[in-house]
Amino acid sequence: MELTSGILLGIMVLAALASIQFYKGRKWNLQLMYHYLQSIEEVVKPEDKDYVWLGGYIGFRAVYKVNRDNIRKFEYTLTLLPRQSLFYFPIALLTSRHDKLYVVIKPFAQIKREAHLIQKGYYRMRPDIENEPLLQKEIIEVGGRKYEALFEKRRDVENLKALLESLPKPHNVKHISLTPKTNVFYVLMKPEPETIREDVEKLLRFANERIKESPFSS
Numbered sequence: 001m002e003l004t005s006g007i008l009l010g011i012m013v014l015a016a017l018a019s020i021q022f023y024k025g026r027k028w029n030l031q032l033m034y035h036y037l038q039s040i041e042e043v044v045k046p047e048d049k050d051y052v053w054l055g056g057y058i059g060f061r062a063v064y065k066v067n068r069d070n071i072r073k074f075e076y077t078l079t080l081l082p083r084q085s086l087f088y089f090p091i092a093l094l095t096s097r098h099d100k101l102y103v104v105i106k107p108f109a110q111i112k113r114e115a116h117l118i119q120k121g122y123y124r125m126r127p128d129i130e131n132e133p134l135l136q137k138e139i140i141e142v143g144g145r146k147y148e149a150l151f152e153k154r155r156d157v158e159n160l161k162a163l164l165e166s167l168p169k170p171h172n173v174k175h176i177s178l179t180p181k182t183n184v185f186y187v188l189m190k191p192e193p194e195t196i197r198e199d200v201e202k203l204l205r206f207a208n209e210r211i212k213e214s215p216f217s218s
Helices: 005-044 089-095 154-166 196-213
Strands: 048-053 059-068 071-079 100-107 115-119 136-142 145-151 173-179 184-189
Touching: 005 059, 005 071, 005 196, 071 196, 100 196, 115 154, 136 154, 145 154, 154 173, 154 196, 184 196
Parallel strands: none
Antiparallel strands: 048 059, 059 071, 071 100, 100 184, 115 145, 115 173, 136 145, 173 184
């Protein structure tokens, strides 16, 4: 196929745009990573920390040893959209939709009962919940969004609902759960630079006050 001057010019323009997007997108993602890392660390105040780079400008995983109040460990994984890629970024908006923050809090108190709130329509492939056949189910509304509640006792879901309603943007939380088998408090959410500190503060307070006191730990 013979390249015309128009096609060649088009290729050169796309190459230039891709190069510009790479440097701008890389800078944006690096700034986001630094902001989230700094903000979360300042709130959690770990006694020890470990970071794992996920490669490129995708994000990182952090493991914090806290050993304070009711929190033994605070772990999170941040994955960012590929803003540095002119061509893949639009595809990622359709598939991944947004940046993601996966939080796992490991308390000292033993979680005795299972409870989940899952935003309706969020998952394309439903997560595997081992005890799902044994859990009660109902649909509730939080912050104008519908959530599927799975629980052993209703008061557990009411407490998770109250936590979501206390957050600056409740709809950013896609899945929140307490799992006795692994003894973890788990949150999958869309992080935002403006609200990340308050979000993390509320999660820590919930683990320190609500999980420690019950209903989950007794």
